[in-house]
Amino acid sequence: MENPSRNEIKVILDTAKTIAVVGLSPDPSRTSYIVSQAMQRAGYRIIPVNPMTDTVLGEKSYGCLTEIPEKVDIVNVFRRSEFLEEIADDFIKIESAVFWSQLNVVDENVFKRLTDAGYTVIMDRCIKVEHAILK
Structure with a gap:
């Protein structure tokens, strides 16, 4: 499993406008909330799932x-x-371009399945950290 390069991730973050966040908690102390709030403040439209x-x-x-x-x-x-695996099934149905899982969230089979199908897949990376590094 090899994530896209930092340059490729920068292009993704520069062109994306809408981020669906699967598992977004309404609890402000949870990482999903903190990360999503930061991305919202950075100008992205956040859609909770x-x-x-x-x-x-x-x-x-x-x-x-x-x-x-x-x-x-x-x-x-x-x-x-x-x-x-289940989330990837729905991801394919909505025809989004980028499947991104947060730190410590990895499934090699899902990575291979989605990349073989032509999707961009990023696993085990924090979108907020990547955005902060690349902006």
Whole structure:
């Protein structure tokens, strides 16, 4: 598994506008909230994906990726590695371009499946850290 280069990640972050965040918690002390709030403040549209809440960060929350009625540039995953296979299935259905899982969230089979299908996949990296380094 090899993530895209920092230059490629910079292009992704520079061109993306909408980030669907799977597992975005409404709890301000959780990492998913802190990271998503920082990305929202940086100008990205955040779309929460969490069936247990109605809104997060002032945005309507959806139960799963396939319920989102608009185009998503990046799917950022804050769920445990064992859920990546199921999330990848929905990711393929919505035709987003970039599948991104946060630190310590890795599934080699999902990585290979999605990259073999032509998608950009970034695993085990924090989108907030990458954005801060590359801006």
